[in-house]
Amino acid sequence: MMETNQKKISDAIIRRLPRYYKQLCDLESAGVDHISSQSLGERLEVKASQIRQDLNSFGGFGQQGYGYPVTELKNRIAKILNIDKQWKMVIIGAGNIGRALSSYGEFSKEGFEILALFDSNPNLVGKRVGDLEILDVKKLAEYINENDVDIMALTVPQSAVKELMFIAEKSNVGAVWNFSPADIFSPKVVVENIHLTDSLMSLSYHLGNKSK
């Protein structure tokens, strides 16, 4: 039943689930057994009715009057988000952002394992960043298929994106996590964009209108 339900889930709900998940992890660590949609909503500045509605899209959770069982709900959200699985990621671009991501311990805690960094710069290839080796991007397609890589993180200039997307679409990689300035669209590969400069521009819009 959940399988069929999932088809209809809106992107807005999917984007709220990680926040619910994180709060539930914190509550579990704090030894909390049950939490009402009211209390969860207050912690997240989301309406209780919104939380109930979001969670109802995945079938029934909790029991009227007892609140949600924290650990069970956490585990079910992990399952919905597919973070109960292990995912393999490579990072393309061993510049500042690529290196920072490769050293960021939070991802592996949630099941995202970083296998390697790739770069086209011969001065970087062969060097190490922490436990990871920087490999030649020429070997990327082969590496992806041999190691069943699920996710390519792109921390490259816009000019490098086209060729890398060609590799992504020809290979067995399923998703691209894009930090480049390019707007990427793909019929074959799941794409999630992190546009840092766009985010700053949204900030400056609000900042400028605030000070008026």
Next chain:
Amino acid sequence: MMETNQKKISDAIIRRLPRYYKQLCDLESAGVDHISSQSLGERLEVKASQIRQDLNSFGGFGQQGYGYPVTELKNRIAKILNIDKQWKMVIIGAGNIGRALSSYGEFSKEGFEILALFDSNPNLVGKRVGDLEILDVKKLAEYINENDVDIMALTVPQSAVKELMFIAEKSNVGAVWNFSPADIFSPKVVVENIHLTDSLMSLSYHLGNKSK
């Protein structure tokens, strides 16, 4: 007129404007004078009607049949987003992400100047990252007010957020760009969250459902 109109602009439009802006910069560099909403839409995978509607919320642009004048539209969007101004930013947390942000040249190109990095670790204070000195976070409040800092970027663990938000709300800083896992809400300060792990979870949701 634009001032009053701006009050009603939805967040969804504001989030699309940086993408329009970026495309217009690319078009300007390529020597393009005018562009139709149709062509702009195709480049962005946004409907032409959406683009016309978005831009109409800020008053009239372009002339029927001639398309939008690229440079003029670019400049007007820059003005709307307040990126025709200079903004001063400090980064709190000189870990991997903080260092990567401080070395990322794209921000200064758009008018976001990074003045300094701050950390609480005495082994880091006094060291340099590129041209920037790492300062003691104890001096943050004073520094913000003396240097008219507009934006605090937080690349710190969740446990450090509460105290930093206290400083942000007491000082003259206008905005917080939050990379920590915390969900930050503030009645006083504009907050923009970049939750990298949440973004990966959204990716894995789609990745897992795709491979089924």
